[in-house]
Amino acid sequence: MNHLNKQHSGDRVILVSVAVQMLDDLDAEEFHLLAQSAGAEILQHIHASRIKPDAKLFIGSGKAEEIAEVVQALEADLVIFDHALTPAQARNLEKIMHCRVVDRTELILDIFAQRARTYEGKLQVELAQLQHMASRLIRSRGNLDSQKGGIGLRGPGETVLETDRRLLRIRMGQLKERIEKVRQTRIQGRIARKKAAVPTVSLVGYTNAGKSTLFNILAGSDVYAADQLFATLDPTLRRLTWDGIGNLVLADTVGFVRNLSHSLVESFKATLEETVEASLLLHVIDSSSPDMLEQIEAVEKVLREIGADVPVLRVYNKIDQSGEQAKIVYHRPHQPERVYVSAHTSQGLNYLRQAVHECLMGNMQSFELSLKPAYGKLRTQFYALNVIQSEHYDDHGNLKLHVIMSPHKLEQLIKQAHLPLEEILGERAQQFQRPLEEFEIDDQIS
Numbered sequence: 001m002n003h004l005n006k007q008h009s010g011d012r013v014i015l016v017s018v019a020v021q022m023l024d025d026l027d028a029e030e031f032h033l034l035a036q037s038a039g040a041e042i043l044q045h046i047h048a049s050r051i052k053p054d055a056k057l058f059i060g061s062g063k064a065e066e067i068a069e070v071v072q073a074l075e076a077d078l079v080i081f082d083h084a085l086t087p088a089q090a091r092n093l094e095k096i097m098h099c100r101v102v103d104r105t106e107l108i109l110d111i112f113a114q115r116a117r118t119y120e121g122k123l124q125v126e127l128a129q130l131q132h133m134a135s136r137l138i139r140s141r142g143n144l145d146s147q148k149g150g151i152g153l154r155g156p157g158e159t160v161l162e163t164d165r166r167l168l169r170i171r172m173g174q175l176k177e178r179i180e181k182v183r184q185t186r187i188q189g190r191i192a193r194k195k196a197a198v199p200t201v202s203l204v205g206y207t208n209a210g211k212s213t214l215f216n217i218l219a220g221s222d223v224y225a226a227d228q229l230f231a232t233l234d235p236t237l238r239r240l241t242w243d244g245i246g247n248l249v250l251a252d253t254v255g256f257v258r259n260l261s262h263s264l265v266e267s268f269k270a271t272l273e274e275t276v277e278a279s280l281l282l283h284v285i286d287s288s289s290p291d292m293l294e295q296i297e298a299v300e301k302v303l304r305e306i307g308a309d310v311p312v313l314r315v316y317n318k319i320d321q322s323g324e325q326a327k328i329v330y331h332r333p334h335q336p337e338r339v340y341v342s343a344h345t346s347q348g349l350n351y352l353r354q355a356v357h358e359c360l361m362g363n364m365q366s367f368e369l370s371l372k373p374a375y376g377k378l379r380t381q382f383y384a385l386n387v388i389q390s391e392h393y394d395d396h397g398n399l400k401l402h403v404i405m406s407p408h409k410l411e412q413l414i415k416q417a418h419l420p421l422e423e424i425l426g427e428r429a430q431q432f433q434r435p436l437e438e439f440e441i442d443d444q445i446s
Contacts, residue, residue: 013040013078014070018059019049020083027258027291031082031104033208034257038111043074057096058089068097080107087136105132108257120182127175134168198239199360200249202275202310204303205284206295207255210317214284214343215252218352243386244357244364244405251278258298275303280359281312287340288321313359314338315352320345328355334362361406369401369424370394378417378424385409407432 015035017028028047035042048063057064058081071079078100079093085103093101102110109129116122203211219238236252253275275281281303285296296314303312313336319326324340326348331337336355341348358364366389371379379399382388387405394400403410411432414421421429 011040011077012043012075013080014043014067014074014076015045015080015082016059016067017045017047017082018053019047020053021049021051027294028082030257030291034104034107034111035080038107038114040078040080043076044070046070053083056089057092058083058085064093064096071097071099078102080104090136120179123175123179123182127172127179130168130172130175134165134172198247198249199245199279200251200277201280201282201356201360202251202253202278203282203284204253204275204299205255205282205315206286206289206299207257209255209284209286209289209295210343211255211284212252214282214315214317214341215250217343217346217349219250241384242353242357244409245360246381246385246409248279248360251275256299256302258294276306276308276310278308278310280356281308281310282315282356283312284315284317286318287316287324288318311359313355316340317343319347326351334358334364357406362408364404365407367403367405367410367425367428369403370426371399371401371424373397373399375399375417375419375424378413378419381413 013035015031017031028045032042032045046067048059050059054060059067067079070076076099079097079102081093081101081103083103084105085093085101090101090103109125109132112121112125113129116125203215205211215236215238219240238250239247240250242248283296283299285292289295316322316324316338319340320342326342327340328336328351329338329340336358339348339352339355341352343349379401382401382403382405385405387403389402389404391399391401411421414424421432425432
């Protein structure tokens, strides 16, 4: 099913980029990188332009003949178009060029097939491939399209194509059932995390923006990261402890690209549910890319398609290449809008941690707490969050703590311990009688 696996086929390919005025502009350099990521040996990259696609060949007949001559001269195995082709266009082009012709969607599917490692990822890749194949199921020999006659062969039955389509439908049904089971398992996991008040932070972004590198640093993990498109495909989740927040789940997801077909987005919705259900999205952006704005729009378009109505913090990565300074930019006081970091050099990661904390928990404040000796468990929780600045005992044997943390988290811990706010916070307990977002800015620690 994989067209481009170099290890097995060693495909020698010709790339065709067509600038069509009525369609979105494509990035020829990105297309080249996609083909390289699939393991193709690129012989030549041909560029063309049209006002609108040709219904029969997508390109003009003269250009098709020109490409056919290049195919023959270079002995190419495959021609890849940087556009979605209809089944009829692909068939007509193959007849002229006398070699296989695939489009952008098939190219991306092939990369996905090579990158998938988990059970769920492999299921989703196979389903996407079969759905794409179902619309293009053809036979090279016309006599297979009709019921064969003759002695012993007459009577009712299915054509070969009908049999193939039926088998495809059965297999796709099986895959959907298995994916749904995985989805239900994920849902149960999310329900359990919500009950335990464990937030999920999901990394999204354009492919090769540095998501996996950043994920590895934040989670202390070893997810495969490389300077190539779709280096990782499968979602990866890690539970970790974050100062001032406690336990949270960090999720790394598949990278996006421009002109990702709707069918591919649909096929990978189960994986992207970790994005839809997240408490916060870290939109990782390659700040050094000349196409940064277009890449941001491509990611936001996919997020809209999957209905990801989730708070977003933009993380401008690779500032070691772009020359930006590490910093946080706020939309409003204590409401971060974007942060500038370098996952490669670890610049600005302290700003990122602070911004994530403020997005999830709200503003940081300074509190003086009084704990009786019997409240040792609560003290242990503060230490686990790493929010204690100092402590000492008063004349009555009570522990006095100076902590800096969000009011939301403080209130949550005290109420979970079934302890009175007034006893621990004194007069400061009054501010919890009104909505936390109404706290005075003067009381906050920036």
